[in-house]
Amino acid sequence: MENSDDTxxxxxxxxxxxxxxxxxxxxxxxxxxxxxxxALNSGTGSVSSATREKVFAAAKALNYRPNQVGRAxxxxxxxxxALINSxxxxxxxxAVAWELERCLAAEKxxxxxxxxxxxxxxxxxxxxxxxxxxxxxxxxxxxxxxxGLEVLxxxxxxxxxxxxxxxxxxxxxxxxDDFAAARAQVRSGVRRHLRDIAIIHGxxxxxxxxxxLRGMLDAAKDAGVEVPQSMxxxxxxxxxxGYDCAGPILDHGAVDAVFCGNDQIAYGVYRRCLERGVRVxxxxxxxxxxxxxMNEWLAPWLNTVRVPHIDLARVAFEQMQxxxxxxxxxxxxxxxxxxxxx
Amino acid sequence: MENSDDTxxxxxxxxxxxxxxxxxxxxxxxxxxxxxxxALNSGTGSVSSATREKVFAAAKALNYRPNQVGRAxxxxxxxxxALINSxxxxxxxxAVAWELERCLAAEKxxxxxxxxxxxxxxxxxxxxxxxxxxxxxxxxxxxxxxxGLEVLxxxxxxxxxxxxxxxxxxxxxxxxDDFAAARAQVRSGVRRHLRDIAIIHGxxxxxxxxxxLRGMLDAAKDAGVEVPQSMxxxxxxxxxxGYDCAGPILDHGAVDAVFCGNDQIAYGVYRRCLERGVRVxxxxxxxxxxxxxMNEWLAPWLNTVRVPHIDLARVAFEQMQxxxxxxxxxxxxxxxxxxxxx
DNA sequence: ATCAGAACTGTAAACGTTTCCACAAGTCAA
DNA sequence: TTGACTTGTGGAAACGTTTACAGTTCTGAT
Numbered sequence: 001m002e003n004s005d006d007t008x009x010x011x012x013x014x015x016x017x018x019x020x021x022x023x024x025x026x027x028x029x030x031x032x033x034x035x036x037x038x039a040l041n042s043g044t045g046s047v048s049s050a051t052r053e054k055v056f057a058a059a060k061a062l063n064y065r066p067n068q069v070g071r072a073x074x075x076x077x078x079x080x081x082a083l084i085n086s087x088x089x090x091x092x093x094x095a096v097a098w099e100l101e102r103c104l105a106a107e108k109x110x111x112x113x114x115x116x117x118x119x120x121x122x123x124x125x126x127x128x129x130x131x132x133x134x135x136x137x138x139x140x141x142x143x144x145x146x147x148g149l150e151v152l153x154x155x156x157x158x159x160x161x162x163x164x165x166x167x168x169x170x171x172x173x174x175x176x177d178d179f180a181a182a183r184a185q186v187r188s189g190v191r192r193h194l195r196d197i198a199i200i201h202g203x204x205x206x207x208x209x210x211x212x213l214r215g216m217l218d219a220a221k222d223a224g225v226e227v228p229q230s231m232x233x234x235x236x237x238x239x240x241x242g243y244d245c246a247g248p249i250l251d252h253g254a255v256d257a258v259f260c261g262n263d264q265i266a267y268g269v270y271r272r273c274l275e276r277g278v279r280v281x282x283x284x285x286x287x288x289x290x291x292x293x294m295n296e297w298l299a300p301w302l303n304t305v306r307v308p309h310i311d312l313a314r315v316a317f318e319q320m321q322x323x324x325x326x327x328x329x330x331x332x333x334x335x336x337x338x339x340x341x342x
Numbered sequence: 343m344e345n346s347d348d349t350x351x352x353x354x355x356x357x358x359x360x361x362x363x364x365x366x367x368x369x370x371x372x373x374x375x376x377x378x379x380x381a382l383n384s385g386t387g388s389v390s391s392a393t394r395e396k397v398f399a400a401a402k403a404l405n406y407r408p409n410q411v412g413r414a415x416x417x418x419x420x421x422x423x424a425l426i427n428s429x430x431x432x433x434x435x436x437a438v439a440w441e442l443e444r445c446l447a448a449e450k451x452x453x454x455x456x457x458x459x460x461x462x463x464x465x466x467x468x469x470x471x472x473x474x475x476x477x478x479x480x481x482x483x484x485x486x487x488x489x490g491l492e493v494l495x496x497x498x499x500x501x502x503x504x505x506x507x508x509x510x511x512x513x514x515x516x517x518x519d520d521f522a523a524a525r526a527q528v529r530s531g532v533r534r535h536l537r538d539i540a541i542i543h544g545x546x547x548x549x550x551x552x553x554x555l556r557g558m559l560d561a562a563k564d565a566g567v568e569v570p571q572s573m574x575x576x577x578x579x580x581x582x583x584g585y586d587c588a589g590p591i592l593d594h595g596a597v598d599a600v601f602c603g604n605d606q607i608a609y610g611v612y613r614r615c616l617e618r619g620v621r622v623x624x625x626x627x628x629x630x631x632x633x634x635x636m637n638e639w640l641a642p643w644l645n646t647v648r649v650p651h652i653d654l655a656r657v658a659f660e661q662m663q664x665x666x667x668x669x670x671x672x673x674x675x676x677x678x679x680x681x682x683x684x
Numbered sequence: 685a686t687c688a689g690a691a692c693t694g695t696a697a698a699c700g701t702t703t704c705c706a707c708a709a710g711t712c713a714a
Numbered sequence: 715t716t717g718a719c720t721t722g723t724g725g726a727a728a729c730g731t732t733t734a735c736a737g738t739t740c741t742g743a744t
Contacts, residue, residue: 019476089635114452270640415729
């Protein structure tokens with residue numbers, strides 16, 4: 001009774017297999033399970049202080065933790081969220097995921113992580129799974145269009161991060177003004193007298209990549225800089241693909257700068273330059289996009305656009321809270337920052 | 343009846359809020375929920391083919407997906423796993439997490455991701471949460487010692503990846519022979535006539551870091567290379583900490599090579615060198631540990647030990663399966679590879 | 685002393701499954 | 715025809731919660 005300092009005394013769960021349930025607590029406290037529930041969830045119903053104390057004592061002695069599965073079934077609320085990201089290899093996305101997990105943990109929510117690999121079928125398998133698990137909400141870190149997604153957004157709270165779904169405007173979204181950022185970046189390059197430029201953009205099926213491309217082209221046209229078709233390449237958002245596209249561009253010879261659809265592509269270009277003996281930044285400037293947190297340490301040669309990844313996650317989290325409470329959908333555009341390292 | 347091509351026809355769930363349950367299917371098929379369950383879970387009980395067809399038709403028409411929460415409550419099996427990693431910022435860990443997710447997805451299991459930040463209290467909060475959620479098993483990607491962990495390993499299936507828990511030997515573990523790898527690495531450096539060496543090791547509270555340090559010191563002694571105390575520093579496993587430790591070492595002057603406890607530390611050292619005008623690898627060789635997948639693209643100056651991260655995840659997954667079926671705990675030591683880039 | 689209302693408590697239903705059990709109907713051998 | 719066994723089926727219990735509801739006790743005002 002008084003030996004609350006004897007911590008493990010009543011923990012019959014350790015090793016015994018069966019975890020302790022609300023019934024065990026009720027029995028030990030000599031009250032009904034309803035009272036236990038009421039005492040523990042301070043919100044609902046009223047409990048006498050005597051009961052509350054008995055329940056607390058029993059719960060502590062038994063080391064009771066409510067079974068979230070039972071709770072979820074009853075309350076129809078799993079308090080579990082899903083994050084589908086297109087490519088967890090990208091450190092930038094990992095950083096967003098990390099912050100998102102922090103935000104959720106503060107609310108005692110948990111995060112299921114899925115990877116779509118930019119493949120609609122894989123994404124649909126993820127969606128299938130997360131719907132069966134009745135998650136409370138879904139975050140997309142760069143969604144692709146897929147049949148399952150269309151159904152999902154009709155039924156469940158969804159927040160898009162960093163990439164809109166072009167087919168479905170008006171959904172909750174957090175990102176930057178990619179068009180303006182890309183335009184500003186190229187303009188800044190032109191102002192540095194880089195005039196023979198190449199562009200390796202991401203897939204135009206991605207709304208974000210498409211906007212970035214338009215911004216780049218717009219700035220070039222404005223500045224009277226002509227970018228020949230042969231210097232514009234479409235890549236997947238990977239280092240390998242950047243590497244591949246860099247080949248023909250370097251073959252071409254006269255090129256001052258390469259503007260890439262994201263940092264991953266830029267890394268691929270960098271490696272190709274190294275292999276070719278092209279000095280970066282002396283012979284060639286490389287511009288990326290996103291500002292992967294590693295850049296500061298590993299890529300002093302990289303100019304890029306900083307997308308505020310921490311804020312991206314925090315705002316996405318807030319968006320989700322808004323969505324859950326009021327159902328209101330919003331687009332939030334965060335400020336970007338031009339990072340000129342070389 | 344025959345309009346199975348009219349896909350969304352019967353999906354009354356879209357937008358209506360309430361998802362369809364087994365009762366809906368039973369009603370539509372004109373059978374009991376027990377029969378629906380039996381028909382859908384082909385394993386248990388026997389069903390007539392007539393019933394099976396009716397159930398399949400109804401399930402398809404209603405777009406029924408079993409509620410995993412109900413199923414978990416009944417079967418006491420969530421088919422959800424947790425991964426606690428110490429630092430998702432580290433790309434190496436992210437890569438392991440990614441592969442683990444792939445393995446689990448193939449088994450229709452899902453992965454809850456938590457981050458401990460190497461803090462025992464944070465780790466215990468994660469453990470608390472995942473236990474309440476009744477996960478089927480837990481993967482640790484670099485665990486720290488904590489009270490909650492001691493309880494966890496007594497009750498739940500746990501696989502340790504990359505770092506043992508020194509206090510509790512005999513648990514399922516996947517990793518490399520850190521002592522041997524570190525020794526081989528230093529020996530290879532000595533063979534290149536690097537004799538003025540510095541060491542920045544990880545926290546010796548980490549079993550892995552401790553083994554690596556011992557391996558380094560052992561090889562140095564063997565080779566007759568003396569490493570003065572002032573050239574041995576303990577860092578946290580972060581870039582910032584590597585950066586900090588590099589300062590005094592570079593101040594010291596005569597140093598050929600720095601051996602680091604992991605790649606993150608090495609990145610910090612690299613940046614400090616850049617700022618100091620120390621040329622890498624011409625003036626100084628840097629050795630890391632893990633071989634972050636980005637290295638190939640961004641760190642051609644880095645020598646390191648490749649820990650097979652894909653295999654790490656796959657074997658961890660297998661270990662978990664073994665643990666769940668037979669309860670057998672094993673240590674699996676994977677081969678490492680010395681990567682000499684510069 | 686009576687009664688209204690507040691405060692507290694327990695019973696039971698519900699959430700969506702799986703599975704035990706009992707029962708019905710069919711098959712087959714004696 | 716009977717009995718034994720197989721096959722298929724539905725009812726009901728169980729998993730661990732929360733909460734509506736009804737019942738009991740207590741308080742305080744009439």
